[in-house]
Amino acid sequence: MALLDIRNLSVEFTTRAGTFRAVDGIDLTVDEGEVVGIVGESGSGKSVTSLAVMGLIPEPGRVVADRLSFAGRDLRSISGSERRRIVGKDIAMVFQEPMTSLNPCFTVGFQIMEALKVHEGLTGRALRDRTVELLDQVGIPAPESRLRAFPHQLSGGMNQRVMIAMAIACNPRLLIADEPTTALDVTIQKQILDLLARLQRERGMALILITHDMGVVAETARRVAVMYAGQVVETRPAADLFERPRHPYTAALLDALPERAVGRRRLPTIPGVVPGIADRPGGCLFNPRCRFTATRCCGLRPELEPDDTGATRCFFPLPAHREVTP
C-alpha cells in the first residue's frame, strides 16, 4: 500500500471572478521511502497540491478528492485534532522562503523545540539535547550557541537548515520540500539539496521534492510528475523522463535547461504563461503554447494515458526515440 495515495484531487478557489481550479483532478502516489519530484512552472498547482495534503489550504479554498489517504488514514474525514497529530509529525513540510517562514519573534531553538514538545512530549534537558542534535544533523556549526539565535541573525541558507531541522524533528515518514532552494544562492542550493538527499537516505523517509528546476529533480528524484495548469501532464521514472520525454511540455522544459542548450546562441523558452482564472483554453490546456497543436487539441481535453514506462496527457505524444532538435 502506498504511503500517500491521492486520486482525482482538485482544489478550487471561488472568487468574485468565478471558480478557479488550482489543482484539477491529479493522481499521485508516494511509497514509503520513495523520492518523487513534482515539476512545473509557477502557477501549475504544485504548492497547492502539497498544502492540500497538509490541510493548509486557506479559505475560501475547497479540496475534493476520490481518495486522499496517508498510511491508510483518510485525510478527508479526520478531525482537526487527529490531523494535528499527523501534520508536523508524520508529514512535515519545508517551505520556499526560509527568511519569512520562520517566526521573527522567536529564537530558532524555541521554534524547533515547539514541535518536539507538542508531538513527542519532550521537556527539559532531553528536549534541549535533541534540538542541539537536530541542528548538528542539518549541518549548523556550533549548534549549542545557535539555539538562542533569532532568524534575522542567520543567513538564508542557515534558516533553511533550521526549517529542515524543524521538519525532521519528529522523524516524519513523508517530507514535502516545496521549492526549498528557490530563494537561495546557487552555491547554497546544492548544499541544501545534498542535505535533503542525505537525510532522506539515512532516515528512509519518503520525500516529495517540488521545484520548477528540472536540473534539481534530475539529481534527486526517482520518479517525476510534471504538472501544468493544475494537471499532471506526464509522469514516469526520472531516467526515462529525462532521456525520452513524451509530452511536448516536458520536452520544452528540458530544452530550456542551459546544460542541454550547449552550442546554441539563445536558450529556448516556452512562449506565454500558465493560464490563469480568465484565460483557460478549451481542449488541451497547453494548446496555446504548444509547438505541435492540432485541431483536435483545441476541441477535446486529453486524458492521462498510460504507456510503457509512465503516462502522458497528450493526443500526439512525442515518439519514444526522439532526438532533441531546435
Place this chain on the structure above:
Amino acid sequence: MPPPPRCGAAAIRLPFPIPYPPMLRFLLTRAGLVVPTFLGITVLAFFLIRLVPGDPIEVRVGERGIAPERLAELRHAMGLDQPLWKQYADYLGNVLTGDFGVSLVTRNAVIDEFLSLFPATIELAAAAILFAVVVGLPAGVLAAVRRGSVVDHTVMGLSLTGYSMPIFWWGLLLILLFSVNLGWTPVSGRLDLLYYVEPETGFMLIDTLLAGDTDAFRSALRHLVLPAVVLGTIPLAVIARMTRSAMLEVLGEDYIRTARAKGLREKRVIGLHALRNALIPVVTVIGLQAGTLLGGAILTETIFSWPGIGKWLVESINRRDYPALQGGILLIATTVIAVNLLVDLLYGVLNPRIRHAR
C-alpha cells in the same frame, strides 16, 4: 488614521560606535535624542503663552485699571520688564537646576502644585488605558480572526462610532444613563464626602486600600469607572482597529503557515505566533495614546470635576500664570517622553530585530 512608524528606533544611526551592550546603547541613543525635544518644548511653552494678549497683571486687574507706576513696579517684581531672551535664559537656567518657579497666583511652588494634582490624572489615564487595552485588544483579534463576519462588522462599526464621538457628549450621555437614571455611579469627584483618606500616594485606589477602608475603596472605584470609560473610548477604538489590521497582516505571513504545519493548535497559532508579531505596532499605538491621555484629559476632567492636571492647566491659561503653565507643560511633556521611551524599550523587547539593530 496613518499607520504608526514601524521602525522609528531602528533608524537611529550614530556617527561613532559606542562600545556598550546593545540594550544600553539603545537606551543611551534614545536618551540623547530627548535633549533637543526637551529644548523645543521649553521654547514652545515659554513663547506661545506670551503670544496671548494680556500679561498676568493686566488679566488680574481686569477692567478696574491700574496706575502705570504700580504696573511697572509689579512687572519689575515678576521680572516681566526684562528683555524676552533674558527671561527665557533665566527660565531655562532655573529649569536646568530643577527650579520650576512659583505660581504668580497662588505663590506656591509650581512643582508642588503639579505633584499634588498629577496622581489624580495618572490614576484616571491608567484606568482609561487599562480599559482600552483589556477590551480593545481581544476585540481586534476576534475581528481579525473572524474577518468579514458579523463579529468583525460589529467591532469595527462600534469602534468607528467610538472614535468619532465627541468626548463631552459621550460623557454627558453616560452620566445621564448611569448616574442620573440608574443611579449606579456618582456624577463627579473622586470620593464620597462621607470618607476621608490620608493622601499617602495620591492615588485614591491605593490610598483607600492602604487605609484598609474597603467601603472607601469601592466608592473611589465607582467614581473612577465612568471617567475612565469616557477617556478610554477613543484609545479603545484606535487599539481595536490597529490590532485588527496588524493581525490581518500577520495572519497572512508565511510563518503562520509554518506554525500550522507543525500541527499546533489554532489557539496557539493565533495567541502566540500571530499576536506576538501583531503586538509590535499595537504597542506603539498604545504608547502614543497613553501620552495623549496624560495631557489630553482636560475635557474629561472638566465634565467629571476630576481634580487633575488638565483642569489646573486650563485655569492657569486663563490667569496667564506663566510659571505654572511653563512648568506644567514641561512636566507633562517629560512624562510623555518617559512613556514613549518606555514604549521604545518594550518595543525592543517585543521585536528582536530592533534589539539587535546596529
